[in-house]
Amino acid sequence: MWKREEAPRPPQPVAPPASSPVVAQAIPVPSTPRVEPVQQEKSNVNIGKSVIIKGELSGSEDLTIEGQVEGKIELRQNVLTIGPNAKIKAQVLARAVVVEGSVQGNIATSEKIEIRDKGSVEGDLSSPRVAIADGAHFRGSIDMQQAKGGEKGEAKPAVAAASPAPAPAATPAPAPVGVAR
Numbered sequence: 149m150w151k152r153e154e155a156p157r158p159p160q161p162v163a164p165p166a167s168s169p170v171v172a173q174a175i176p177v178p179s180t181p182r183v184e185p186v187q188q189e190k191s192n193v194n195i196g197k198s199v200i201i202k203g204e205l206s207g208s209e210d211l212t213i214e215g216q217v218e219g220k221i222e223l224r225q226n227v228l229t230i231g232p233n234a235k236i237k238a239q240v241l242a243r244a245v246v247v248e249g250s251v252q253g254n255i256a257t258s259e260k261i262e263i264r265d266k267g268s269v270e271g272d273l274s275s276p277r278v279a280i281a282d283g284a285h286f287r288g289s290i291d292m293q294q295a296k297g298g299e300k301g302e303a304k305p306a307v308a309a310a311s312p313a314p315a316p317a318a319t320p321a322p323a324p325v326g327v328a329r
Contacts, residue, residue, distance in 0.1 A: 197233050205238075213249075224258070232266060245275075247284075254288075 192210045195201070199215035206222040213221075214231040221228060221240045228242040234249035244259045247267035255261055255269065260277035263269055268285040276294050280286055 230267070 192212060193207070195211070195213045195215050195217075197214045201215070201217045201219070203219045204222070205211075205217055205219065208223075208225060210227045210229075211221075211223055212229040212231055213234045213236065215233075216235045216237075218237045219239075221236070221238050221242070223242040225243055227244045227246070228240065229246045230236055230249045230251060232248045236249070236251040236253065238251075238253045240251070240253060240255040242255075242257050245255050245257050245261050247255075247261070247263045247269055249266075250268045252270045254271045254274070256274040259275070260279065261273050261275045262279045263281060263284040263286055265281040265283035267281070270285075270287045272288045272291070273286075274291040274293075276292060278290055278292060
């Protein structure tokens with residue numbers, strides 16, 4: 149006859165003798181990986197020194213330009229940084245603009261324009277906040293009124309070209325007092 153083997157039984161806990169103190173033992177708990185909330189990084193796109201763009205540039209990400217752009221740049225909901233090596237000949241519409249390089253053209257933002265110490269702008273600025281650092285170059289006009297309609301993110305377009313004001317109509321000079329005409 150054959151004898152069936154029994155499965156090994158787990159060892160039974162042994163009760164400590166009544167006279168010895170009971171010591172608590174730490175039971176290892178399997179560690180679960182800690183889950184942290186995923187934070188979406190704000191992406192910042194770079195256009196390198198050797199890149200030349202002619203035409204319209206638009207997007208929905210923050211942008212840093214180190215190269216050359218000719219035409220129009222539109223980032224209404226984002227920040228545009230014009231790097232120290234950049235040469236821009238364009239109309240610029242963005243939420244905020246930081247100028248460290250050279251810009252020829254009008255800039256309109258819904259939040260702020262900052263021209264840093266080595267930055268250069270030749271054109272009109274339209275923004276609720278404008279900062280021009282010591283040593284920066286600027287030639288043009290500044291309009292610091294809020295965007296009409298009060299909608300956040302709507303950049304008011306800058307004035308395309310300054311037009312001369314019409315000359316006032318000639319009015320006759322008032323007659324001196326005490327002289328009859």
